[in-house]
Amino acid sequence: MKLASLKQGRDGQLVVVSKDLTRYAEATHIAPTLQAALDDWDLVAPKLAALANDVEIGSVPTKRFHEHDCESPLPRAYQWADGSAYINHVELVRKARGAEVPESFYSDPLMYQGGSDSFLGPRDNIPLGDKAWGLDFEAEVCVVTGDVPMGIDAKSALDQVKLIMICNDVSLRGLIPNELAKGFGFFQSKPSSAFSPVAVTPDELGDAWKDGKLHLPMLSTYNGKPFGKPECDVDMTFDFGTLVAHAAKTRPLCAGTIIGSGTISNRDPDGGAGKPVADGGLGYSCIAEIRMIETIRDGKPATSFMDIGDNIRIEVKDKAGHTVFGAIEQDVVKA
């Protein structure tokens, strides 16, 4: 099934959306919010699934679904922890500044604790305070978990994946170097992220969800031009089971925890760093990456970070070309 939170109050109004994202039925009589549904998932999910079936066969009244009416499925969450599972991205970051990737990075996932109290909606503008902050998008896959006990193994952790979404992990590249140098990780450099209009259960994805990975390409369109189309299952060093287990090593995770994959990034078929879409490559899921390619190739970056008026659209389509999660599409505006 596919679930969304229409804009209403702080936590939105829970609705069940048709597979083709054209219609929805209200679901607040089953659970008032998506967080409430996740809090009691084993009891609530079958009822939502029955409603989803009714929506498909047309046996309940439905209304027209508009993606721009949506909050992120969890407009605010108790946890947002973002991994960096695509080592190609990490290798590029390091290569661009002439540093090696530590061996441990191939067995021990990178993950940071993100702010989860004030997400943007999938069609909300991104407020930018200062161009020097170096605004960038990052197209990612993420999962929403049930309750995960401390110390869980990766295989069992995968059973706790209840929903899958995509994400624009908004980043302020200009603030990252100073912040990471302080040693406490990202904070000001990771402002509010945005998630796809709908969250989707694993069964709904069929063959496209396997081994804890999404087997579809991530499509990023920047100012109307194709920017990236890497495959989400390729070069993903850590699957979602491993990422969830990593997060739960020293403490339990509450239902509604969101775990991200990090920026999707594929190597070239020849093992190279990846070419732009315009040059016949799969492109990139963030501006930082094309800047690294430019730096490695030309000694300095040519592409600028985002400015007022720029637009980013992030979407995943299935093999038949239908949108799966709806599209994140955001304009940058002055804060």
Next chain:
Amino acid sequence: MKLASLKQGRDGQLVVVSKDLTRYAEATHIAPTLQAALDDWDLVAPKLAALANDVEIGSVPTKRFHEHDCESPLPRAYQWADGSAYINHVELVRKARGAEVPESFYSDPLMYQGGSDSFLGPRDNIPLGDKAWGLDFEAEVCVVTGDVPMGIDAKSALDQVKLIMICNDVSLRGLIPNELAKGFGFFQSKPSSAFSPVAVTPDELGDAWKDGKLHLPMLSTYNGKPFGKPECDVDMTFDFGTLVAHAAKTRPLCAGTIIGSGTISNRDPDGGAGKPVADGGLGYSCIAEIRMIETIRDGKPATSFMDIGDNIRIEVKDKAGHTVFGAIEQDVVKA
């Protein structure tokens, strides 16, 4: 007024507690949970204050209040961001490993994004998976904010402080070096924290809340012996207004955001690093700090981190000796 969340469901049952922490009245008819109260604070707070007055004068039925029946006031929160406002602590960490404190640390606060989805109750055991993780407590002051707009100044930010609590920011020292070396900040090294039985409004503290600081000593008792009694307002380089404004520089903060001070740490009156309580000093608010003193003095630490069966009690008393927030008191148990 003083508010608490009695253990019940995921988010507890909101109650108003008498000033002396002996009695409480249920407040769920006003707001079901503390988060719900914070979501609508301007409307709800006056009603809770009226109930608090009724509790004091005995005009409503009350029940006996037991601190061990409490969850943390927010059993789970949308944000927990912890500063490191006591530079003495940072100076000691650096000195023990022979490093300098960067000049910027005196003007730009250190702050990390903490996990907020699964707090421990103030009397809950601390589960430890492995002694090698190096379990430590950290006694801190923290504030709960209302909605804070992006880009707020420090003075206005202080007006958004709705509640004050104390905290045991549980830390796994053995996991910190590797984790910080990865560059993404704390994650596994900061498991679930615990907060005081009650959260207190600024007005309730009178003269003890001034200039964005708590003007009382933080009392830590480790395995029954006094371990620390530093003054919370002394050597606090950044007041809470500055810390909240730092957190809100690039994004708004949702009501119910918890901002921490970091480990309370005072210099000696002679400017030295601080002596143990047993030697006539003010002691420490974490084990790491006494280990640093030992390392600076003897070349190696003598005090061990916490193990199964160890007990930590953290409390603040007012000038008359009455507990202000109730006590955090936790035993370490095998996970």
